[in-house]
Amino acid sequence: MATWNEHxxxxxxxxxxxxxxxxxxxxxxxxxxxxxxxxxxQFPEIEWFTDNMFDRMIECGIAEQNGAGVAAALASEGFxxxxxxxxxxxxxxxxxxxxxxxLVDRFNVKFIAREGVWGEVGISHATIEGWGSLRVLxxxxxxxxxxxVEAEKATEAMMQYLGPVVIKQEMSPDPFTIFSEDxxxxxxxxxxxxxxxxxxxxxxxxxxxxxxxxxxxLEKDGLxxxxxxxxxxxxIDEEAIVAAAERTGAIVTAENSSDINxxxxxxxCVLSEKLPxxxxxxxxxxxxxxxxxxxxxxxxxxxHFAFSAADLAVSVKECIKKKERVR
Amino acid sequence: xxxxxxxxxxxxAKAKVLAADCLTQFCTFSQGHVGGTMSVLEIITALYFxxxxxxxxxxxxxxxxxxxxxxxxxxxxxxxxxxxxGMYPRETLGTYYxxxxxxQGHADRWxxxxxxFSGGSLGQGLSFAAGLALSEKLKMKFNPPSREDxxxxxxxxxxxxxxxxxxxxxxxELHEGQVWEAAMFAAKFKLDNLIAIVDYNKWSLDGxxxxxxxxxxxxxxxxxxxxxxxxxxxxxxxxxxxALDLVAKQYGDNKPKVIIAHTVKGRGVSNWxxxxxxxxxxxxxxxxxxxxRAKYGDVE
Numbered sequence: 001m002a003t004w005n006e007h008x009x010x011x012x013x014x015x016x017x018x019x020x021x022x023x024x025x026x027x028x029x030x031x032x033x034x035x036x037x038x039x040x041x042q043f044p045e046i047e048w049f050t051d052n053m054f055d056r057m058i059e060c061g062i063a064e065q066n067g068a069g070v071a072a073a074l075a076s077e078g079f080x081x082x083x084x085x086x087x088x089x090x091x092x093x094x095x096x097x098x099x100x101x102x103l104v105d106r107f108n109v110k111f112i113a114r115e116g117v118w119g120e121v122g123i124s125h126a127t128i129e130g131w132g133s134l135r136v137l138x139x140x141x142x143x144x145x146x147x148x149v150e151a152e153k154a155t156e157a158m159m160q161y162l163g164p165v166v167i168k169q170e171m172s173p174d175p176f177t178i179f180s181e182d183x184x185x186x187x188x189x190x191x192x193x194x195x196x197x198x199x200x201x202x203x204x205x206x207x208x209x210x211x212x213x214x215x216x217x218l219e220k221d222g223l224x225x226x227x228x229x230x231x232x233x234x235x236i237d238e239e240a241i242v243a244a245a246e247r248t249g250a251i252v253t254a255e256n257s258s259d260i261n262x263x264x265x266x267x268x269c270v271l272s273e274k275l276p277x278x279x280x281x282x283x284x285x286x287x288x289x290x291x292x293x294x295x296x297x298x299x300x301x302x303x304h305f306a307f308s309a310a311d312l313a314v315s316v317k318e319c320i321k322k323k324e325r326v327r
Numbered sequence: 328x329x330x331x332x333x334x335x336x337x338x339x340a341k342a343k344v345l346a347a348d349c350l351t352q353f354c355t356f357s358q359g360h361v362g363g364t365m366s367v368l369e370i371i372t373a374l375y376f377x378x379x380x381x382x383x384x385x386x387x388x389x390x391x392x393x394x395x396x397x398x399x400x401x402x403x404x405x406x407x408x409x410x411x412x413g414m415y416p417r418e419t420l421g422t423y424y425x426x427x428x429x430x431q432g433h434a435d436r437w438x439x440x441x442x443x444f445s446g447g448s449l450g451q452g453l454s455f456a457a458g459l460a461l462s463e464k465l466k467m468k469f470n471p472p473s474r475e476d477x478x479x480x481x482x483x484x485x486x487x488x489x490x491x492x493x494x495x496x497x498x499x500e501l502h503e504g505q506v507w508e509a510a511m512f513a514a515k516f517k518l519d520n521l522i523a524i525v526d527y528n529k530w531s532l533d534g535x536x537x538x539x540x541x542x543x544x545x546x547x548x549x550x551x552x553x554x555x556x557x558x559x560x561x562x563x564x565x566x567x568x569x570a571l572d573l574v575a576k577q578y579g580d581n582k583p584k585v586i587i588a589h590t591v592k593g594r595g596v597s598n599w600x601x602x603x604x605x606x607x608x609x610x611x612x613x614x615x616x617x618x619x620r621a622k623y624g625d626v627e
Contacts, residue, residue, distance in 0.1 A: 061515075069454025069509065070458035077462035105437055105445055
């Protein structure tokens with residue numbers, strides 16, 4: 001079995017939304033300035049909030065553009081509004097409102113945004129392009145936690161941070177528990193789960209779980225592969241990425257979103273400037289998401305988008321071949 | 328309610344000074360949103376020189392009344408008011424549009440103290456204003472004023488908001504769906520501390536507003552959305568002052584208010600009025616500036 005760095009304890013699958021909900025409850029109890037901006041799209045732990053925080057829930061209805069403007073104004077008056085929605089509705093629909101009313105003045109608005117290609121929701125809700133579209137916006141911190149533990153810590157960090165932050169609540173199968181309870185999360189810092197020698201998988205969100213599975217598969221073939229969890233897409237941790245490239249000389253990026261302007265492109269930009277390295281991107285290749293059947297035996301979407309551990313292992317081997325050719 | 332003649336005359340004179348200041352700004356790059364700026368001058372004058380709770384020495388005063396210029400291309404009028412209030416030296420007018428100037432082409436809260444909203448992308452101001460009005464309500468609810476906070480009698484504290492929010496909308500802006508989302512929101516949260524003013528100058532960039540996309544019946548629309556509506560002549564300062572006083576006194580009726588101010592685009596300058604000029608450029612605009620200078624005086 002593969003060995004892991006400190007603070008990594010691979011465990012049972014758990015939904016990230018639980019972690020977000022726990023941290024959000026704690027933040028609301030601790031800070032009376034926190035407000036929940038609802039857009040008719042269940043807030044995490046909504047029953048608890050309805051029972052305990054009813055005064056601090058601002059229901060804006062299915063009017064996301066107005067919701068973003070209202071959140072901006074509340075933040076300008078010292079409140080900490082938290083907007084919860086699907087990314088395509090809460091953020092892509094209100095893209096210009098977020099840009100103009102919130103980010104231009106760097107108002108302290110927090111977003112929880114659901115995105116990803118898993119489930120039976122269909123093409124409208126299985127969006128993959130929104131996350132990349134946010135990356136060009138100045139002043140926005142973007143976090144995509146890998147598991148429930150990191151989601152809880154990231155949410156806590158988001159609520160303490162001064163400035164706009166978005167946390168992606170990925171629509172995916174439940175990820176493994178990756179981190180132990182004492183894991184130190186810092187905004188803007190990547191965390192190496194395992195250093196490796198032959199290649200590094202740089203992953204975020206649910207794909208960290210698949211990367212962890214892929215490490216075991218590749219170990220059977222005699223390959224020592226590292227995993228770097230880059231949960232903060234922006235600002236990205238250049239040092240950790242360059243260090244991983246130096247260590248292993250072959251990089252595979254993996255993300256549950258479009259491979260245009262996502263983690264893969266961010267890593268590619270860093271490496272081509274600082275340390276050109278053979279690289280393979282795994283992500284959705286310029287197409288829309290869709291719905292599919294997921295059963296314990298078979299996952300149609302996993303097959304369609306080639307996101308499984310076996311597919312990742314193929315990409316890693318391909319990348320190692322590239323590396324040898326370069327040498 | 329009647330305002331004395333002296334006040335009205337004084338404000339009318341002030342409006343002319345603001346007009347001259349706006350002309351100076353248009354000159355810097357021979358460009359400016361002349362139509363909407365000239366049509367909103369009397370409203371800005373009445374707000375900044377009589378009605379608002381606003382301290383030019385302390386533009387971040389938490390209890391100041393907020394003015395959200397949703398049609399932020401007409402922020403020249405507010406810049407002129409800030410100059411006349413002594414917040415900026417008169418020379419700043421000549422830096423309008425310039426790199427690094429506090430007087431940017433569209434209002435920018437970040438670099439211009441005294442401006443409450445970075446606008447320019449139309450339709451967003453009313454949402455922001457509604458959010459400000461809501462935060463005033465929330466602050467009153469979570470943190471009600473105590474006896475120690477003020478020497479004023481309790482009934483005055485109870486029956487006045489800590490601040491009011493004024494939002495100036497253009498008529499073409501009412502095409503934006505977000506305005507009506509915000510209108511529903513304000514009615515739902517009973518934002519009686521929110522006052523919208525529509526500068527209804529009937530003309531947009533491409534032509535008559537009601538040909539481009541009819542907004543009529545505009546009064547019935549606002550009424551249907553649960554607002555109290557008043558219609559005035561936006562160039563008659565007495566009507567503007569009366570309307571502002573009236574809506575302020577109606578605080579406590581749980582309804583947001585809107586003042587539909589009928590105005591004339593490019594008002595006061597004949598060729599701007601004839602052309603219904605929105606964005607003035609070059610010689611055509613400078614012709615108007617020369618006419619305006621003869622009328623309002625040259626401040627330079």
